[in-house]
Amino acid sequence: MPGNSFGQFFRITSWGESHGKALGVVIDGCPAGLKLQEEDIQIELDRRKPGQSRYTTKRNEPDKVTIMSGVFKGQTTGTPISMMIVNSDAISKSYSGFKDIYRPGHADYSYDKKYGFRDYRGGGRSSNRETVARVAAGAIAKKILNKYKINTFGFVSQIGEIKGQKISKSYIEKNPLRIADKSKFSEMSKLVDLVRQEGDSIGGIIEVRTNGVPAGLGSPVFEKIDAKLASAIMSIGGVRGFEIGSGFSIAERKGSEVNDEMQTKIKSKVEFKSNNSGGILGGITNGNEIILRFALKPTSSISKTQSSINTKGQNKKLKVTGRHDPCLCPRAVPIAEAMVNLVILDCLMENQLTNLKKISI
Numbered sequence: 001m002p003g004n005s006f007g008q009f010f011r012i013t014s015w016g017e018s019h020g021k022a023l024g025v026v027i028d029g030c031p032a033g034l035k036l037q038e039e040d041i042q043i044e045l046d047r048r049k050p051g052q053s054r055y056t057t058k059r060n061e062p063d064k065v066t067i068m069s070g071v072f073k074g075q076t077t078g079t080p081i082s083m084m085i086v087n088s089d090a091i092s093k094s095y096s097g098f099k100d101i102y103r104p105g106h107a108d109y110s111y112d113k114k115y116g117f118r119d120y121r122g123g124g125r126s127s128n129r130e131t132v133a134r135v136a137a138g139a140i141a142k143k144i145l146n147k148y149k150i151n152t153f154g155f156v157s158q159i160g161e162i163k164g165q166k167i168s169k170s171y172i173e174k175n176p177l178r179i180a181d182k183s184k185f186s187e188m189s190k191l192v193d194l195v196r197q198e199g200d201s202i203g204g205i206i207e208v209r210t211n212g213v214p215a216g217l218g219s220p221v222f223e224k225i226d227a228k229l230a231s232a233i234m235s236i237g238g239v240r241g242f243e244i245g246s247g248f249s250i251a252e253r254k255g256s257e258v259n260d261e262m263q264t265k266i267k268s269k270v271e272f273k274s275n276n277s278g279g280i281l282g283g284i285t286n287g288n289e290i291i292l293r294f295a296l297k298p299t300s301s302i303s304k305t306q307s308s309i310n311t312k313g314q315n316k317k318l319k320v321t322g323r324h325d326p327c328l329c330p331r332a333v334p335i336a337e338a339m340v341n342l343v344i345l346d347c348l349m350e351n352q353l354t355n356l357k358k359i360s361i
């Protein structure tokens, strides 16, 4: 499979390259009758766009979306929705030096091995610019899910070795690092500033939570919702680790500590005393909050001198110039939220079709 489409029922196909004329997405399967305007999409794209602060790349893209099809008189028609975002600040000459040299840590070498030919300008299709497509599609998924009172939010929980402890939801969009623990801002921002000045970069961890998810989403065996979420998140460039609920720390604990014991209190409403499973059991949601985390590597494009090879296999030294994020985390938050929303909506739509009790005839 060429790999540019995602989802079964709310199916998106992403297209475009970092330095091509435009990027975009086609959504097949969006229900008719949803009120939709470009502003709904733009809000999310503005959260993802470059040049937001000194902690992100200086590439100055307005990322203005145009809805090309599937919407009539402000409502979705049930036909394919196509959205386009024009590239207006691509400086391709910054990449002419990497035409024949592989940037270490980026996808240049592996793309060349697969295709034998690659668009080297800004990483082409392997660039994070591709994610405008997912964020645009995710904005529509979010709008539908909000109608079901399903809400997703993400935040940066760690940068380098500095860990956030508190979660203040209202603080996340108020700070350029998108952290949730205000008390760590000064320390974390100093670290990002330092690596930027050194021509280096730094990694981090993002946490995403979804509340309001009903029990029963996801399917057994190969279509588990946690497997789909892992696939969705791992498809974002630079992701090196993924966990659900207690994740990797569960390896150090006993069953008696981590089984989420159940009880009912008010009107037989099921409650879990804890949420080590991150809201998913057997690949199916249990009604608890979905909690996932992922680790992002430090940006590979750094201006320190590094070793690599050219297309002839000769050893070379290079410094990666151009405009790059010193820490991928802040801008990855809306991208991850979009991917989570796409997975949950797809599972919700699947449930309408696979469970007779849910279909009203």
Ligand SMILES: Cc1cc2nc3c(=O)[nH]c(=O)nc-3n(C[C@H](O)[C@H](O)[C@H](O)COP(=O)(O)O)c2cc1C
Pocket: 057, 105, 106, 107, 126, 127, 128, 236, 237, 238, 239, 297, 299, 300, 301, 323, 324, 325, 328, 329, 331, 332, 335
């Ligand atoms: C929000 C975001 C921004 C990114 N910006 C850059 C960048 O400026 N420079 C860069 O080299 N990589 C950047 N990346 C990472 C690359 O896309 C990624 O490392 C590359 O596609 C290779 O894929 P891999 O790291 O998953 O193996 C970014 C990733 C994300 C999620």
